[in-house]
Amino acid sequence: MKTLKAHWNNIFSNKADRELGWYEKDVSQTLWFLDEIPRNTSNVVFLPDAGTSLLVDELLSKGYQLILNDISDEALNALRERTGEKEGVSWLQHDISEPLPADIPQVDIWIDRAVLHFLLDEADIEGYFANLHTVVKPGGWVLLAEFSTLGAPKCAGLELHRYSVNEMSRRMGSEFELIRSEEYTFINPFGDPRPYIYALYKRLHG
Numbered sequence: 340m341k342t343l344k345a346h347w348n349n350i351f352s353n354k355a356d357r358e359l360g361w362y363e364k365d366v367s368q369t370l371w372f373l374d375e376i377p378r379n380t381s382n383v384v385f386l387p388d389a390g391t392s393l394l395v396d397e398l399l400s401k402g403y404q405l406i407l408n409d410i411s412d413e414a415l416n417a418l419r420e421r422t423g424e425k426e427g428v429s430w431l432q433h434d435i436s437e438p439l440p441a442d443i444p445q446v447d448i449w450i451d452r453a454v455l456h457f458l459l460d461e462a463d464i465e466g467y468f469a470n471l472h473t474v475v476k477p478g479g480w481v482l483l484a485e486f487s488t489l490g491a492p493k494c495a496g497l498e499l500h501r502y503s504v505n506e507m508s509r510r511m512g513s514e515f516e517l518i519r520s521e522e523y524t525f526i527n528p529f530g531d532p533r534p535y536i537y538a539l540y541k542r543l544h545g
Contacts, residue, residue, distance in 0.1 A: 369394055405429070455485050471511075522537075
């Protein structure tokens with residue numbers, strides 16, 4: 340049986356970015372939510388399964404420190420080739436449902452666009468949120484952008500777990516306050532609408 344790593348490596352090694360169903364040329368929807376967060380270029384941002392997203396380029400241009408994670412080393416290699424070696428950038432090839440390495444520092448911002456919804460097993464979902472709770476600082480921020488309950492049931496040949504704000508908030512737990520949420524329809528490179536739910540959370544100080 341093909342592993343998830345092999346599945347994503349096959350996709351990233353055989354398709355150009357514009358051929359990917361989640362390719363987003365304009366990342367302003369995510370940046371609009373980030374405008375809610377007090378600007379501080381010393382902030383450390385964790386991107387689970389960063390892929391080859393152009394959001395990385397935008398964050399680099401704004402001076403953020405980044406931890407770029409993906410299960411696919413092909414994706415990370417392509418991203419590194421495009422952006423070059425940058426100071427303040429860490430690269431992490433890792434399955435985000437598995438415990439993160441102990442040396443990962445706490446971060447100010449966690450940004451997930453279209454990652455969480457690929458996790459189906461409850462143990463994997465719980466593993467994801469355990470990582471999030473471990474690395475996001477008190478006072479830190481989390482932006483989740485996932486297929487909504489109105490979204491397509493599959494993407495990249497994989498079944499999806501679609502989300503409502505209520506489920507997101509339940510899984511985030513009482514340590515996190517919902518600051519803003521919005522339904523958003525992303526039009527993919529093939530012209531197909533993809534309903535998303537965006538939700539921004541702030542971690543309460545203990």
